[in-house]
Amino acid sequence: MTQAVPPPDPHSNADVLLDEGVELLSSGRYEEAVEVLLTALDERPDHAPTLNNLGVALRGAGRRDEALETFRDAVAAAPDHGPSATNLAKTLLSARRLEEALEAAERAVELRPEDGGSLAALGVILVELGRPTAAVPHLRRAFDLTSSKAEIRCSLAKALDRLGEGEEALEQARIAFREAPHSLACAMLVHELEAKDREGRRNRRPPETATRGEPDAPAPEQTWRAIDGKDADRFGEHPPGRADDAAHRHVAAGVAAVLAGGRAPRALDLGCGTGLCGALLRPHVDRLEGVDLSGEMLVQARAAGHYDVLHHADLMAFLERERGSWDLIAAADALAHLGDLGPVVRAVRARMAPKGLFAFAVERQEAPGFRPTASGRFAHGADHVEACARGLFSTEIRDVVLRGEADRHAPGFLCLLRPAG
Structure with a gap:
């Protein structure tokens, strides 16, 4: 059967x-x-x-x-x-x-x-x-x-x-x-929370005790030490100074985290200004160049001594004429002055090493696209950053707190872009 x-x-x-x-x-x-x-x-x-x-x-x-x-x-x-x-x-x-x-x-x-x-x-x-x-x-x-x-x-x-x-x-x-x-x-x-905690404790102290020499206040010669995975309490130490230095600190911290103890052989600081970001990037790079349109600011940046080379130029013109490549390109505060980020993102990609990093901060808005703010700067949506990077970079976008006019907290994005492919 x-x-x-x-x-x-x-x-x-x-x-x-x-x-x-x-x-x-x-x-x-x-x-x-x-x-x-x-x-x-x-x-x-x-x-x-x-x-x-x-x-x-x-x-x-x-x-x-x-x-x-x-x-x-x-x-x-x-x-x-x-x-x-x-x-x-x-x-x-x-x-x-x-x-x-x-x-x-x-x-x-x-x-x-x-x-x-x-x-x-x-x-x-x-x-x-x-x-x-x-x-x-x-x-x-x-x-x-x-x-x-x-x-x-x-x-x-x-x-x-x-x-x-x-x-x-x-x-x-x-x-x-x-x-x-x-x-x-x-x-x-x-x-961010440690910085906010320190600020809150200072505000709660009687005025006569809030002196420059108190233990909480870093001395001017201290440089802010970026991310160290062995000691979380070291976060937030930074040189006192301008109210808008939060963007520089966020970008430097992001760079340090990505490098994870390594160093970028060649780095470029776009819109370097007086060199505030240069001091924070210097421990993580072998060679550091800066570019800025303001000759007066470049005088101060040169005096600070953190850069190997400084270029007096418009950042877009500089990126378009250069033929070299960088392993790290940082733009702590410069892109907040631009509306459409597409041209600069494309120009950076053309000058980026295959395994490089483009790190920058912008003011955040929840709405799509970008818009001018009352200060004459621009706020950007995450969708705009991602659209500009599509096909060129992979994107990592993190919420951060920046400082705006009158030292007010302002929402921002830390953007870490790495070449796609």
């Missing part, structure tokens, strides 16, 4: 491909994972887990717009698939589409109320939307449910700071930095 042969499982090959794609994902081989998962998707076009993993692979490969559409497809295919809702929320957050991200995160938490990643995403989004009271319970609960605690601590610290709980905020930020000593986000947050 002949035994009947069972029909082949039509999904078996798709399952094998899905497993292979997930394995590639786990090893960080994102582009390979994309190809495998696309093949799996050909066999099951509406399979939410495959779509979700494809979105993660695309996001890991730096193809965020494609990832966003893939996560949307996954949610449409299976509205109750929690991981897809969570990843959609996280990707919308990275694109600064906060209201859409909130809707997706709320749905993710509704589907998986005990999932730490979903709760953390919702908490982070609420912080970014300026709703710290609503964010704190989600972040505290997420903290209990996940092993990846540093990012959650940072968001919790931001929320607590906005609620006036400065001491706990600083404690959480310091712990986060000890847990993730190479995290730029943690480093910058510790730096």
Whole structure:
């Protein structure tokens, strides 16, 4: 008697491909994972887990717009698939589409109320939307449910700071930095909260005790020491001076974090002015050049002695005429005077070494594009920075606090761009 042969499982090959794609994902081989998962998707076009993993692979490969559409497809295919809702929320957050991200995160938490990643995403989004009271319970609960605690601590610290709980905020930020000593986000947050704490303590002192020689006030000859992962308490030490030096300190701290103890062989300080940023960059570079349009400022920069070469020129004209390349190009405050950043980003890319870094700070706005401010400078949206960098650089954009007119705090972006490809 002949035994009947069972029909082949039509999904078996798709399952094998899905497993292979997930394995590639786990090893960080994102582009390979994309190809495998696309093949799996050909066999099951509406399979939410495959779509979700494809979105993660695309996001890991730096193809965020494609990832966003893939996560949307996954949610449409299976509205109750929690991981897809969570990843959609996280990707919308990275694109600064906060209201859409909130809707997706709320749905993710509704589907998986005990999932730490979903709760953390919702908490982070609420912080970014300026709703710290609503964010704190989600972040505290997420903290209990996940092993990846540093990012959650940072968001919790931001929320607590906005609620006036400065001491706990600083404690959480310091712990986060000890847990993730190479995290730029943690480093910058510790730096900002420590500076705010020192400022608050000075303001609470009686005037007669707030003298220049007190222990908290760094002597003028002290140079601010940038990020040192072994000692979080060293953050925030910097030369006293102009109210707008926050941008220079943020850029220098970002550079130090990226270099992680290494040195850039050749660096350029765009719009170097009197050399404020040069003092902060010098410990991290072998050769430092500066360029500025103001001859008077260059006299002061030359006297400071931090630069190997100084160029008296308009920064765009200088970048267009030069034929060399730099491993680091920094523009601490110069780009705040420009509206459309596209031309300078393209010019910098043409002068950037293949594994170089372009670091700059700008005033932040939540709206798309850019706009002039009352001071005659410009505020920029994250979307504008990313659009200018697309195809040229990979982007890392961090929220920072700058100083504006009358020494007021102003929201800003620290932008770290590295050549794509």
